[in-house]
Amino acid sequence: MRAQAATEYVIIIAVILAALIPIFYYALSESNRTTRMNQASDAVNILARKAESVYALGPGSRDYVWIAVPSGIGSTLVGNGTIVMSFSDLGDALAITRVNVTGTIPIDQGTYRISVEMLENVVIIGPVNDSTA
Numbered sequence: 386m387r388a389q390a391a392t393e394y395v396i397i398i399a400v401i402l403a404a405l406i407p408i409f410y411y412a413l414s415e416s417n418r419t420t421r422m423n424q425a426s427d428a429v430n431i432l433a434r435k436a437e438s439v440y441a442l443g444p445g446s447r448d449y450v451w452i453a454v455p456s457g458i459g460s461t462l463v464g465n466g467t468i469v470m471s472f473s474d475l476g477d478a479l480a481i482t483r484v485n486v487t488g489t490i491p492i493d494q495g496t497y498r499i500s501v502e503m504l505e506n507v508v509i510i511g512p513v514n515d516s517t518a
Contacts, residue, residue: 418475421455425470425478428452432468432490433480435501436508440484447502449513454491461490463510484508 431450439446459473464487470478488510491497498513
């Protein structure tokens with residue numbers, strides 16, 4: 386009698402776990418996707434705002450920002466007033482500026498110090514090499 390009750394409890398717990406594990410996995414993967422997309426969106430929006438503020442200060446102005454590049458970035462584009470980070474599986478994070486921008490953004494995951502500099506009539510965006518003294 387006890388063995389039958391124990392077996393029934395084990396079966397009930399197995400059925401419950403079989404239903405809950407996929408739900409937890411789905412919730413975790415969606416949270417990860419949302420976090421990555423928000424990081425990319427924040428990065429391009431920070432760069433766009435900083436480009437406009439440096440442009441307003443005039444030629445020769447330079448400022449630095451720190452951005453977090455999430456994993457899964459397939460390509461980036463900085464040009465013609467747009468800053469884009471494209472994921473290979475999620476879509477694009479896009480920011481549009483009112484100024485002419487050019488430059489590069491790293492695609493490898495990590496935190497980067499980015500230089501935003503106004504030269505003549507274009508804002509140049511690019512990573513800073515901090516390896517030299």
